[in-house]
Amino acid sequence: MFDINKILRPNIKNLTPYSSARDEFKGEASVYLDANENAYGSPLDKDYNRYPDPMQYQVKKRLSEIKGVPPRNIFVGNGSDEAIDILYRAFCNPGVDNVIIVPPTYGMYEVSANINDVELRRVPLTEDYQLDVDAIAERIDKNTKLIWVCSPNNPTGNSINRADVETLLANFSGLVVVDEAYINFSRQKTFIQELTEYANLVVLQTLSKAWGLAALRVGMAFASEEIIEVMNKVKPPYNVNEASQQLALEALANVDKVNGWIKETLSERDKMVLGIKDLDFVLDIYPSDANFILVKTTDANGIYNYLVQHGIIVRNRTKVELCEGSIRITIGTPEENVKLIETLHSYKG
Template sequence: MNFDINSILRDNIKNLVPYSSARDEFKGEASVFLDANENSYGSPLETAYNRYPDPLQWEVKKRLSEIKGVPPQNIFLGNGSDEAIDILFRAFCRPGVDNVITVPPTYGMYEVSANINDVAIKKVPLTPDYQLNLEGIAEAIDANTRMIFICSPNNPTGNSINREDVETVLANFPGLVVIDEAYINYSRQKTFIQELTEYSNLVILQTLSKAWGLAALRVGMAFASEEIIEVFNKVKPPYNINQASQELALEALKNIDQVNDWIKETIREREKLVGNLHSLPFVLKIYPSDANFILVKTTDANGIYNFLVERGIIVRNRTKVELCEGSLRITVGTPSENEILVNTLKSFQS
C-alpha cells in the first residue's frame, strides 16, 4: 500500500514556518559570535556552556549512523523517546478528529500523549500469548486512523512481537506504523531499521536510556524517512538536546564494547533469575523475555510487592494492567541485587 505523508500531515504543520535560531542561520566556525544574545564572558563552570548547542546534533547523529547503519538524515534525537512520541501526535493527528491504535498491554506514554493532544485511542488488546490481533487491528482502522503503535520487545510483557505480523501491518496500513524498540539491544530479534528503505510509513523509536545506561541524559532516537525526519525537525523546540547531553552521549557512544558486555551479562543474569524464581511456590508463570526485565505472574502480586517495599526492594506492580493481572515486572539487576531479591522472596509467606 502506497504511503503519502501529505494525506495524514496536519495542514497547520504543512504550512508551519519553523523557528529559525541563530545556529540555524549560521553554521560553521567563527572567531566572534555576536548573533545569539549569549553571555560572551562564559559560564561559571569549568566547562563553558554559554553558547547554544548544535540544534540538530550532527556529531551525535554521525556516530549513531556508524553504529546503526542508517544515514544521519534519517535520525531524529529527542528529549527521551517521549518527545518523539509527542511530536508524532502534534504533527499527524488532528485534535478531536483523528485516532490512533495501541495494542495493550503496552508502554503507557502512547495513551498519555494521545490524551494530552486530544486524540482518541482505539485499543486492540494483544492475544493471550502477547502477540498482535491482526484481525482486530484491521477492524479498528477507519478513515481517521493516523498511527499504530507497536512496542517490541514489549513493555511490560518483555516478549518480541512476531516480525511477520508487524510486516503485515506495515504493508497494509496507509498511516504511520511506530515500532518502539527501546529494549531491542537485549532481543534475539533484529531491529526494523534495515526496513526503512522498504516501508516509507515506518518510524522506529530507540533510546540511550536502557542498554547504553544513559537514562539521566534523556536522549531518545527516532529513525524514519528523510521526509518524516524533516517534520520532526520542523516541530521540535530549537535546542531540544542540551550541550552536556550531546557531549556525554558522544563520549558514551565510543564504548560500544563495554555496552555489549553489559548486554551479554544482563541476558545471562536474566536466565539465572528466571531459574531461581521458578522454584518459588507463589510464582505461577514467568513470561518469555527479550528485554532487561521479566514479567512474573504470582498468586499474590499486591502482597509480594508490599513485602518487598518494606524491605527496600522496589519492583513494578502490574496487576492492574490488562492481561497482566497478578503480575510483577522485575528489572534484571546486578548479580548481587538479583541474589538479594531471590533470598528475600524465599522468606515471603503466601
Template sequence: MTVNIQNLLRENIKKLTPYSSARDEFKGEASILLDANENAFGSPLPVNYNRYPDPLQVKLKEKVAQIKGVPTENIFIGNGSDEAIDLLLRAFCHPGVDNIIIVPPTYGMYEVSANINDVLIKRVPLTTEFQLDLDGLAEAIDERSKIIFICSPNNPTGNAIHREDIETLLNHFKGIVVVDEAYINFARQRSFTQELTEYNNLVILQTLSKAWGLAGLRIGMAFAVTDVIDVLNKIKPPYNINEASQALALQALENVDEINTWIKTTVAEREKLVKDLLAFPFVQYIYPSEANFILIKVVAPRELYKFLVDLGIIVRDRSSVILCEGCLRITIGTPTENQQLLKALQEYLPTSEQ
C-alpha cells in the same frame, strides 16, 4: 505499499514556518559570536555552557549513524523517545478528529501523549500470547486512523512481537506504523532499521536509556524516511537536546564493547533469575522475555510488592494492567542485586490469595 506522507500531515503543519534560531542561520567556525545574545563571559561551571547547543545534533547523529548503520538524514534525536511520540501525534493527528491505535498491555506514554493532544485512542488488546490481533486491528482501522504504536520487545510483557505481523501492518495500513524498540539490544530479533528503505510509513523508536545506561541524559532516537524526519525537525523546540547531554552521549557511544558486555551479562542474569524464581511456590508463571526485565505471575502480587518495598527492593506492580493480572515486573539488576532479591524472597510467606 507506499504511503503519501504529505497527505497524512495536518494542514497547519504543512504551512508552518519553523522557528529559525541563530545556530540555524550560521554554520561553521567563528572567532566572535555576537548573534544569539549569549553570555560572552562563559559560565560558572568547569566546562563552559554559555553557548547554545547544536540544534540538529550533527556530531551525535553521525556517531549514531556509524553504530546503527542508518544515514544521518534518517535520524531524529529527541528528549527521550517520549518527545518523538508527542511530535508524531502533533504532526499527523488532528485534535478531536483523528485517532491512534494502541495494543495493550503496552507502554503507557502513547496513551498519555494522545490524551494531551486530544487524539482519540482505539485499543486492540494483544492476544493471550501477547501477540497482535490482526483481525481486531483490521476492524479498528478507519479513515481517521493515523498511527499504530507497537512496542517490540513489549513493555511490560517482555516478548518480541512477530515480525511478519508487523510487516503485514506496514504493507496494508495507510498511516504511520511506529515500532518502539527501546529494548531491542536485549532481543534475538533484529531491528527494523534495515527496513526503512522498504516502508516509508515506518518509524522506529530507540533509546540510550536502557542498554546504554543513559536514562538520566534523556536521549531518544527516531529512524524514518526523510519526509518524516524533516517534519519532526520542523516542529521540535529549537534546542531540544542540551549541550551536556550531547557531549556525554558522544563520549558514551565510544564504548560499544563495554555495552555489549553488559548486554550479555544482563541476558545471562535474566535466564538465571528466571530459573531461580521458578523454584518458589508462590511464583506461578514467568513469561518469556527478550528485554532487560521479566513479567512474573505470582500469588498475592500486591502483598509481595509491599513485602519487597518494606525491604527497600522496588519492583513494578502490573497486576491491574489488562492481561497482566497477578503480575509483577522485575528489572534485571546486577548479579549482587539479583541475589539480594532471591535472598529476600526466601523469607517471604504469602498470607493471602488476592
C-alpha cells in the same frame, strides 16, 4: 500506498519553523554576537554558555556509524517521549483523528494521546501477547493516523511477531511506529533494516536502557527523510542540551563496554528465572527479550509490599490489562539479583 501529505496536519504542512541563530550560521567564527548568549562563560568548571547544535550533527554521525543509517534518517530527541509527542502533534488533528495501541503496552502512548486530544483505540494483545492483526484492521478508519507497536514489549518483555508487523506496514496508509527501547537485549533484528522498504515505518530507540544514559534523556527516531524533516520542523529549536550531546558522544565510543553489560544482563536474567520459577506463589514467568521479566503470581500486591519492606523496589503491574497478578522485575547487578531472590524465598504469603 503511503502518502505523507495525506496524513500530515495541514497547519504542520504550512508551518515555517523557528530559525535559530545556529540554524542561520553553521560555520566557525572567533566572535559570536548573534544569539544573545552570556559571552563570559558559565559559573561551572566547563562552559555551557553557547547554544547547542540544534540538529545534533555529531551525535547523528556517530549513530549513523553504529546503526548503518544515514544521518538524514535520524531524529534525536529529549528522550523517546519527545518523539512520541511530536508524532502526535505532526500527524494527528486534535478531536478528529485516532490512533491504535495494543495493550498491555508502554503507557506514554496513551498519555500523549490524551494530552493532544487524540482518540485512543485499544486492541488488546492475544493471550500469548502477540498482535491481533484482524482486530486491528477492524478498528482502522479514514482518521486512523498511527499504530503503536512496542517490541520487545513493555511490560510483557516478549518480541512481537515480525510478520504481523510487516502485515500492518504493507496494508496501513498511516504510520506504524515500532518502539524498540529494549532491542539491544533481543534476539530479534531491528526494524531499522526495513526503512528503505516501508515508507510509513518509524522506529524508536533510546540510550536510556542498554546504554545506561537514562538521566541524560536521549532518544532516537529512525524514518524516511521526509518524516524526519517533519519531526525536525516541529521540535523545539534546541531540544537536546549540550551536556547530553557531549556525554552521549563519549558513551557511543564505548560499544564494547555496553555489549559486555548486555551479555551479563542476559546471563543474569536466566539466573533470575531459575532462582524464582519454582516458588509456590510464582504461576508463570513470561519469555523475555528485554532487561526485565514479567512474573505472574498469586498475590502481586502482597509480594510488592513485602519487597518494599526489605528495601527492594519492583513494578507492580497487576492493574494493567492482561497482566493481572503480575510484577515486573528489572534485571540488576548480580548482587542485587541475589538479594531479590533470597528475599522472595523468605516470603510466606
